[in-house]
Amino acid sequence: MPLPRTETVSPGPHIDARSTLGAAAFLLDGQVDAIDAVRPAIAAIAKCALKMAAAIREGHRLHYAAAGSSGLMALADVSELRGTFGIESDKLRIHMAGGVPVDANMPGDTEDDDRAAAQLAKGIHEGDVVIVLTASGTTPFALAIARAAQGKGTSVIGIANNPGTPLLAMADEAVCIATPPEVIAGSTRLGAGTAQKAALNLMSTLMGIELGHVYRGEMVNVIADNAKLVRRAVGMVVRIADVSADAAEAAIKQTGGRVKPAILVAVGCTPEEAASLLEQSNGQLGDCLNSLSPRKTNTFT
Template sequence: MVKTVTEAINQKSLAIDEMEAIDIVSLMLEEERQIQEGIQKSLTAIAEAVELIVDKWEHGARVFVVGAGTSGRIGVLDAVELGPTFSIEPDRWIAFVAGGKNAMWEPLEQHEDNASDIVYDLQQYDFNENDVLIAISASGSTPYSVAALTYAKEKQAASISISCNQQTMSTKLSDVGIELIVGPEVIRGSTRLKAGTAQKIAINMISTATMVKLGKVYQNEMIDMQLINKKLVKRAESMLMQLTSISEKEAQTLMDETNNDVKLSLIIAKTGCNKKEAAQYLTKANNHVKKAIQLYEMG
């Protein structure tokens, strides 16, 4: 019989209802330390998930993230921030939570049993063999997530699962199964706690590492962020000044010349080439700024 860690009783918190506030939060902090260990053991699988997405992405794939309850909300939270942070098109990384958008604000956990809903939603997006599915489920057996993985398998699409139990149905259905074993919750079955935190870290790792591999980061700077307000434009100018030692006026001029394209501005500042040449080198380097600069230096 498969051991269900997420439903196990935490012996350390049996008297939590008798504890003082400081003792409750101290116990919770102590339990949180298991998260790092659980993720550490899953790093190879997380890295495999990144490589899978990058490979498919470069051939036009879209990424669909699905989940119910806390798991679904975590997927949505990560997905919506990829646009402003990395300029990802909204139709390339799409997240679904059981119960629809209202489930982000209302407790609609009953929809986690609605397996047909997610299949219908994926069909509306013409989900196919070129795409990638990421299913997040603490238990690894939530009908909503399992149905999505089953459909992905039927469509011969790549699939990744994130769960917090061992040998789960989600893992069996996935090309890459990530099992984050973080131990039983201090409140039995309340997977918004350790399991939720572990899932948040894992999906952050997957999306962020994917963006890095796709060339959306130079050193550790967000060079592909959306400059949608004055603060972010100033941040981009400051970034150019820091990375290239040019003056504020020179940074502003470059940003004007490139229509606020940080990548092109950075290449021009680093190499002295013109805008057209910078764009050509960037294309040859598959949108990786550092590689584009290296190509210029190689002649």
């Protein structure tokens, strides 16, 4: 039986037979090839993003589940969703084999712990979306969570780098990112991990756009919880509402740091009117702006 591609080595002179400079170039080429492997999966990724957005819109949760390097990719993506898109923390969960490492030690045996996976899956409920990652497509921890989740009526998104593997076969939405053999056989933190991170970035960003948290290329649902982000929030209000920095700061204060309602306040709404408009439009700032007076409408299209 042939080895899965994630366990085989790239053709050509082995990386350890190259000069340091040559090895660096070889590594970079492997990363570029891994990113190229994401492109055939774009349609599946877009479909998954819509499912993720629907779950959040309906008050359900997103669960990310993985082991090892895949778990680190999942952790990186889910940890950014509150800050970037304002997704409430109670709507996001990370299930990583062995837990999130805090001492730079990530034991390998935890990926075989399907009992721990079943225990973690108790927090998954009907209507949630579960994003399961495994480069091999066969990791016991990942498969156990996927099985448990499906038994609860959730939608399982499976992301794997080896075609024809169990996770892809059982997933409701299968995202196969068929990355080339690794430059170091089995080191899936390299090409496979890079491709997984890119796929997750695409999915979660498309979800944010679908939820209305991006307007004119700006992250208008950002959580402004540090000085840099407060300045960014004020700048967004200035640019989108076409007001002075003083007016933008005043609007931001009236809305408790929330950018979308601050933009509406800056163009003449009361905070209450802004909240009502956003609720009626499912958070779509563009729709809110275009529902205002004809004098303002042309400004925002």
